[in-house]
């Protein structure tokens with residue numbers, strides 16, 4: 001895996017898209033690799049969520065969602081970023097989605113799903129005046145995906161238009177700051193590692209793979225062992241981890257390993273032997289070790 005770089009290499013790629021009703025959208029592309037998009041999205045969803053809105057704008061449909069508090073979950077699993085708030089959640093494909101431990105997603109679909117183009121944009125009116133600012137993503141089929149709306153100086157906090165001459169231009173500071181980092185590369189990424197690549201352990205809490213749903217002892221055993229080892233590894237619960245059998249199921253993101261039939265004792269071994277020392281607990285790895293080599297994506 002390439003070393004994390006805090007310096008974005010500018011693409012110097014700018015385009016304009018006419019708007020049928022007049023005006024245009026100006027795009028400035030930036031690299032859509034995980035070590036660039038990851039830090040950007042982490043900033044917007046975990047640190048600057050108060051200034052971020054999520055949605056899409058396509059012909060015939062506009063969606064705008066705001067955060068009323070910090071998201072409860074912001075985690076990358078098998079290529080998809082999941083962000084969960086009290087009222088709604090989103091999934092956005094940042095890397096290849098392999099399709100769980102068996103790698104069932106066909107190669108073409110992996111390419112189609114993930115972000116293949118990313119741009120900062122300004123939407124200009126007929127008089128070439130910028131009137132909205134944000135970030136646009138496209139998938140591998142060239143379709144517009146999610147839109148991130150950045151603060152607009154022409155509206156107040158209730159989204160009402162401000163009177164002429166009363167624009168709050170300081171609201172553009174987030175757009176300018178992020179553009180400096182991710183489009184122009186004149187400021188460093190504000191992390192020493194990709195925050196979305198920090199390792200974590202998760203336990204499936206769905207009843208499909210573990211009817212009794214007694215995942216609490218597994219979580220507790222993992223948390224205790226992580227603490228004993230003094231590791232910087234988050235422990236969390238999750239929805240389906242695409243195993244759906246022989247629960248409790250545990251996933252270690254550090255090297256994409258799934259475990260089945262995890263007991264509290266096995267949970268402790270996963271941390272002490274695998275996470276701390278790099279030796280997976282083979283008897284519980286899924287798919288079983290004798291077939292794993294032939295099915296790895």
Ligand code: FES
Nearest residue numbers: 204209241243244
């Ligand atoms: S329901 Fe637990 S892994 Fe799918």
